[in-house]
Structure formats: C-alpha cells, structure tokens
Amino acid sequence: xxxxxxxxxxxxxxxxxxxxxxxxxxxxxxxxxxxxxxxxxxxxxxxxxxxxxxxxxxxxxxxxxxxxxxxxxxxxxxxxxxxxxxxxxxxxxxxxxxxxxxxxxxxxxxxxxxxxxxxxxxxxxxxxxxxxxxxxxxxxxxxxxxxxxxxxxxxxxxxxxxxxxxxxxxxxxxxxxxxxxxxxxxxxxxxxxxxxxxxxxxxxxxxxxxxxxxxxxxxxxxxxxxxxxxxxxxxxxxxxxxxxxxxxxxxxxxxxxxxxxxxxxxxxxxxxxxxxxxxxxxxxxxxxxxxxxxxxxxxxxxxxxxxxxxxxxxxx
Amino acid sequence: xxxxxxxxxxxxxxxxxxxxxxxxxxxxxxxxxxxxxxxxxxxxxxxxxxxxxxxxxxxxxxxxxxxxxxxxxxxxxxxxxxxxxxxxxxxxxxxxxxxxxxxxxxxxxxxxxxxxxxxxxxxxxxxxxxxxxxxxxxxxxxxxxxxxxxxxxxxxxxxxxxxxxxxxxxxxxxxxxxxxxxxxxxxxxxxxxxxxxxxxxxxxxxxxxxxxxxxxxxxxxxxxxxxxxxxxxxxxxxxxxxxxxxxxxxxxxxxxxxxxxxxxxxxxxxxxxxxxxxxxxxxxxxxxxxxxxxxxxxxxxxxxxxxxxxxxxxxxxxxxxxxxxxxxxxxxxxxxxxxxxxxxxxxxxxxxxxxxxxxxxxxxx
Numbered sequence: 001x002x003x004x005x006x007x008x009x010x011x012x013x014x015x016x017x018x019x020x021x022x023x024x025x026x027x028x029x030x031x032x033x034x035x036x037x038x039x040x041x042x043x044x045x046x047x048x049x050x051x052x053x054x055x056x057x058x059x060x061x062x063x064x065x066x067x068x069x070x071x072x073x074x075x076x077x078x079x080x081x082x083x084x085x086x087x088x089x090x091x092x093x094x095x096x097x098x099x100x101x102x103x104x105x106x107x108x109x110x111x112x113x114x115x116x117x118x119x120x121x122x123x124x125x126x127x128x129x130x131x132x133x134x135x136x137x138x139x140x141x142x143x144x145x146x147x148x149x150x151x152x153x154x155x156x157x158x159x160x161x162x163x164x165x166x167x168x169x170x171x172x173x174x175x176x177x178x179x180x181x182x183x184x185x186x187x188x189x190x191x192x193x194x195x196x197x198x199x200x201x202x203x204x205x206x207x208x209x210x211x212x213x214x215x216x217x218x219x220x221x222x223x224x225x226x227x228x229x230x231x232x233x234x235x236x237x238x239x240x241x242x243x244x245x246x247x248x249x250x251x252x253x254x255x256x257x258x259x260x261x262x263x264x265x266x267x268x269x270x271x272x273x274x275x276x277x278x279x280x281x282x283x284x285x286x287x288x289x290x291x292x293x294x295x296x297x298x299x300x301x302x303x304x305x306x307x308x309x310x311x312x313x314x315x316x
Numbered sequence: 317x318x319x320x321x322x323x324x325x326x327x328x329x330x331x332x333x334x335x336x337x338x339x340x341x342x343x344x345x346x347x348x349x350x351x352x353x354x355x356x357x358x359x360x361x362x363x364x365x366x367x368x369x370x371x372x373x374x375x376x377x378x379x380x381x382x383x384x385x386x387x388x389x390x391x392x393x394x395x396x397x398x399x400x401x402x403x404x405x406x407x408x409x410x411x412x413x414x415x416x417x418x419x420x421x422x423x424x425x426x427x428x429x430x431x432x433x434x435x436x437x438x439x440x441x442x443x444x445x446x447x448x449x450x451x452x453x454x455x456x457x458x459x460x461x462x463x464x465x466x467x468x469x470x471x472x473x474x475x476x477x478x479x480x481x482x483x484x485x486x487x488x489x490x491x492x493x494x495x496x497x498x499x500x501x502x503x504x505x506x507x508x509x510x511x512x513x514x515x516x517x518x519x520x521x522x523x524x525x526x527x528x529x530x531x532x533x534x535x536x537x538x539x540x541x542x543x544x545x546x547x548x549x550x551x552x553x554x555x556x557x558x559x560x561x562x563x564x565x566x567x568x569x570x571x572x573x574x575x576x577x578x579x580x581x582x583x584x585x586x587x588x589x590x591x592x593x594x595x596x597x598x599x600x601x602x603x604x605x606x607x608x609x610x611x612x613x614x615x616x617x618x619x620x621x622x623x624x625x626x627x628x629x630x631x632x633x634x635x636x637x638x639x640x641x642x643x644x645x646x647x648x649x650x651x652x653x654x655x656x657x658x659x660x661x662x663x664x665x666x667x668x669x670x671x672x673x674x675x676x677x678x679x680x681x
Contacts (some may be wrong), residue, residue, distance in 0.1 A: 052521055052525065082525075086518070086522075088333050088338055088519075091329055105321070
C-alpha cells in the first residue's frame with residue numbers, strides 16, 4: 001500500500017487555481033519531495049494531505065484514509081512541521097515535548113528525542129532565544145513525539161544558514177533510516193536532490209515532472225554537452241560545418257550537445273578549422289537545476305522567489 | 317471528547333509562559349495595585365482640614381454654642397460646614413456621604429452658663445481613617461470649654477454615634493472597580509493579541525494537528541484568567557483595606573464574577589481576534605471595545621455620579637454588571653441584586669463563548 005495516493009487533486013482560491021488536477025503517489029519508507037518556487041502550490045497540497053485544508057476536487061488517501069474526514073485518528077500517526085514553524089516564545093524545548101506528549105496522551109523520553117534531533121545542548125533555552133536552526137529542530141522533535149508512521153516537512157530549512165540546513169538534513173536522513181515515510185516540500189534544488197528518493201517538480205499548481213532526480217534528468221535533460229567560451233561567429237561556423245546541436249547564451253558560452261562520443265571529435269576538429277578563438281573547454285551533464293530551469297523557465301532564488309534566466313541562443 | 321488532561325496541560329504551558337513574561341504580569345497584577353495606590357492617595361488624602369458638618373440647634377452667636385463652632389474652626393484640624401436646623405441631621409450626613417458631623421443640641425448655651433450637663437453628639441464613620449482625629453479634636457475643644465468654667469465639674473460631655481454604614485468612601489468603590497478592571501483588561505488584551513498573533517504565525521494550525529480541541533484551548537485560558545482574577549481580588553482587597561481603610565467585604569460571593577467575568581472577556585477577546593484580519597486591526601478593535609467599557613462601567617467612579625445619558629450607555633456594557641455585582645457583594649451585601657447582575661453576565665458570556673468557539677477556525681476551508 002502506498003503511504004499517499006493523490007488523484008486529480010484540485011484547489012482554487014477565487015479565480016486562482018492553486019493546485020490543478022495533480023496526481024502522484026508516495027511509497028512506504030520513501031522520502032518524496034515537492035519541489036517548486038513560492039506560489040507553486042506545494043503548501044496547499046501538503047496542507048490538504050495533512051487534513052487541515054479542504055480540497056475542491058480529486059481523491060486523496062493518506063495512510064489509507066481521507067485526511068479531511070479522519071481528523072485526529074490520522075493525526076496521531078503523522079508528524080508534521082508546518083511552514084514557518086513556531087511555538088510559544090517562553091517555552092523550553094523539553095517543556096514543548098512534554099506538552100505535545102500530554103496532548104497526544106503518550107509517554108516519551110524528552111531527553112532521548114532532543115538527542116535524536118541534536119538539540120540536547122539547548123534544553124533550558126526559551127524558544128524565542130533559539131537560533132533558526134534550533135527552532136526547526138524543536139519542530140522536528142515535536143513531530144516525533146507521537147512516533148509517527150509518516151512525516152510532513154513543509155520547507156523545514158527555509159531561511160536557515162547552510163550549516164543549520166545541513167544539520168537539519170542529517171536529522172531527516174536519520175529519520176529516513178528508521179523507515180519512516182517523509183513528504184518534504186522545498187524550493188532548494190540541492191535539498192531535494194540530496195534527501196529525496198523521488199521528486200515532483202511543481203509549477204503554477206501543476207506537476208511538471210516526477211521521478212527520481214536521475215530519471216527526471218534523463219527524461220527532461222539535454223544529456224552530455226561540450227561547453228566553452230566563444231562568440232557568435234564560432235557558433236555559426238559550427239552550425240554551418242557540422243550537424244551538431246549548437247547553442248550560445250548571453251555570456252558567450254557555447255554549448256554543443258553530445259549524442260555520441262564521436263561528436264566531441266567532430267566539434268573539436270571544426271573549432272580548430274575555424275581559426276576562431278575559444279577557451280575554457282569542458283564537458284558537462286545537466287543537473288536537476290538545469291532540468292528545472294528548462295521545465296519551468298526560471299531559476300529559484302534563495303528566498304523561494306523566481307529568478308528569470310536570459311538565453312539568447314538557439315539549441316543545446 | 318473534551319479531555320481535562322489536555323486542558324490542564326495547555327493551562328500549564330500557557331501559565332508558565334505568562335508568569336515568565338514580566339510585562340504581562342506587571343499589567344495584570346502590579347498595574348492595578350499602582351492604580352489603587354494612585355487613586356486612593358488622591359481621593360482619600362487628608363492633607364487639608366477635615367470637613368465636619370455641624371448643626372447648631374442652639375441659639376445663634378454670639379453665644380457659647382457659636383463660640384464652640386468658632387473654636388472648632390480655630391483648631392485648623394477641622395473645617396466646619398453649618399447645616400440648616402430644619403433638616404434631619406443624620407439623614408443629611410447620609411445623603412452627603414459625610415465622614416464626620418457634630419450636633420450641638422438646643423439649650424446648649426443655657427446649660428453651659430447654668431453649669432447644667434449637656435452632651436455634644438459626634439457622628440463619625442468608623443471605617444474612615446479621619447474619624448479618630450475628628451473625635452479627638454472635638455474633645456479637645458470640649459475640654460477647653462469645661463476648663464473655662466473653673467471650679468466646677470465638667471459641664472459639656474460628648475457622645476459618639478456612627479454614621480450609618482451606608483456612608484461610603486471613594487476607596488470602597490475603587491477596590492471593586494479595579495477588580496473589574498483586571499477581570500476585563502487582562503483577558504481582553506491578552507486574547508485579542510494571542511488569537512490574532514497565533515493566526516498570523518499559524519500556531520493555531522499547528523495546534524489543530526494535535527488532539528487539542530479549540531474548546532479545550534479556550535477553557536484553559538478561562539481557568540488561567542479566573543485564577544488571575546482571584547489573586548487580583550485578594551491583593552487589591554488587602555491593599556485597599558490595610559492602606560486606605562476600605563470598607564469592603566471578603567466574601568466567596570465574589571466568585572461568580574471572578575469566573576463568569578473571565579469567561580466573558582476571554583471569549584470576547586477570542587472573538588475579536590477571530591473576526592479581524594490582522595494583528596494591528598485586532599488591537600484597534602480590541603482597544604475600541606475595552607477603553608470605553610473601562611471608563612464607563614464604574615471602574616474609577618461610581619456610575620451614578622455620571623450624567624444620565626452615560627449611565628444609560630453603562631447599562632449595556634457587560635463590565636458594568638461585573639462591577640455592580642462586585643459592589644453589591646463587597647459593599648452593600650445585597651445578594652438579590654448580585655444574582656441579577658451575575659445572571660446577566662452569565663447569559664452574555666454563554667452567547668459570546670458559543671460564538672467564539674463556533675467562529676474560531678482551527679482548520680481552513
């Protein structure tokens with residue numbers, strides 16, 4: 001049985017289609033990531049799966065039940081960190097864990113949970129005085145109180161510095177090792193690539209691609225290519241004298257798609273024959289970021305916003 | 317199903333946070349004490365001569381009775397206000413909320429001249445700190461008059477009578493008023509802020525992912541503010557009685573108001589936070605409701621001293637019934653009126669509580 005099954009899910013806010021008939025499933029014990037910029041529909045999707053937002057259409061099953069109608073029966077099996085996790089400012093991490101344990105009616109070793117999320121050095125610090133990374137770790141600790149089968153982590157590292165982000169990644173890796181299913185939303189491509197078994201790229205409420213990072217790259221990427229510094233003349237020369245797929249971007253970076261190893265030799269010979277200047281030659285494969293840009297037409301900024309990419313060339 | 321354990325757990329973490337927040341604690345417990353000290357000092361002060369009402373039923377001056385009144389004034393401790401002979405003196409003292417009065421009987425001068433015993437009656441309010449000073453001053457003047465009749469036994473005597481207990485001081489009204497102030501302001505300001513802030517930071521959404529229900533969450537706040545109101549009642553009554561001689565009773569009959577009041581205002585604060593869109597607009601609406609209610613419900617001055625149109629406004633404010641109920645049990649010992657006030661507050665509280673729980677959303681559509 002899949003941990004999550006989503007079919008033709010849709011949700012609108014007025015005229016805006018926040019989630020537009022998306023379908024996917026998450027396997028048991030899998031880390032599944034929804035990757036996309038702010039406003040892509042990730043949080044709406046995850047909140048519908050958590051059962052705190054009602055859907056307009058489609059079918060959703062989480063651990064075999066409808067999250068909207070199951071309420072606490074489902075929540076007892078879930079661990080959730082909402083986006084921008086926060087807590088009572090004057091509560092200490094240990095008190096927060098005990099509070100959640102009381103609410104869920106379970107007995108826990110709060111010290112053990114704090115050790116697990118590497119927060120045992122801040123047990124007596126008020127939540128308001130914790131660093132951003134430590135606050136997220138409190139969220140992780142609370143999501144573990146009820147020993148959940150499945151975790152929903154909505155942008156758990158947004159706004160953290162790289163060191164804190166990696167510390168949270170380590171905790172998520174440990175949770176994965178324990179066999180828990182994890183649904184992760186993020187706008188950090190690296191985070192999705194490092195943590196997720198499978199990724200769904202979301203944009204404007206739709207899923208643009210889904211699969212393992214390698215599958216997505218293979219399916220939507222341009223394969224291997226030759227890259228070097230050159231100019232318009234050189235790019236035109238290669239197009240005229242070879243059958244290669246040649247592109248040029250605004251930074252005078254020439255890209256030649258390599259279908260077969262022989263194509264490299266063809267390109268190099270032609271470049272030499274042209275007598276034109278070139279430099280910084282290297283071969284390169286598409287990353288998830290390249291595929292992401294190709295699929296959605298822009299890159300994601302640090303804060304999750306959209307960064308437009310200029311490209312004046314053709315091909316490759 | 318509601319769980320007492322979850323409610324108490326929420327109460328524990330909320331009260332801990334509250335007690336650790338020094339500003340919140342200051343405004344809940346210390347600020348009302350400062351107000352009682354401030355207003356009590358201003359309106360209960362005795363820096364000038366004490367006003368004493370005098371009715372001279374004897375013949376007017378020049379006569380020994382006239383001289384007696386002049387002697388009282390010349391002590392500079394009291395300042396006499398003459399009351400017309402045609403009025404009932406004890407009723408007059410009552411209706412003017414007087415703290416002291418002196419009655420010089422008819423035939424005073426003749427008795428004094430003929431060395432026949434005659435008594436001056438001193439009316440005081442035993443609850444008032446100035447009553448001892450008035451008695452001592454009158455006795456001093458009496459002694460001086462008796463000494464003037466050298467060689468004779470004392471002619472003038474004094475008898476003390478209390479002004480009926482219905483003679484109240486400002487502080488008697490201030491103590492219940494400020495208890496009502498705490499019952500209103502602590503939960504209102506806090507819940508308006510919490511409910512809008514938790515909505516903004518999505519803390520409510522987080523709590524909705526636990527088995528805690530919104531009813532349990534609200535109940536824990538009501539319990540906390542009830543406890544705070546009881547502590548405030550004990551503190552303010554203690555300060556009022558010990559520092560200003562307030563004539564207010566310590567009675568369990570105040571409890572309905574210390575429970576129903578927080579129930580009403582916690583729910584009202586929650587409702588304001590729920591119905592407004594931002595933390596800022598919640599604060600504005602909260603202040604628009606709280607401040608007029610604070611000043612028009614008899615917190616600082618008895619409502620019956622206000623113009624009639626303001627009294628009419630006061631009668632639609634829930635805090636008026638809380639304070640009036642506290643006045644009834646702490647000052648007048650009037651249980652039937654207290655029950656009437658409590659019933660009105662309870663009815664309103666139930667309506668507001670149901671609305672708050674009903675309109676407040678854990679989850680989103």
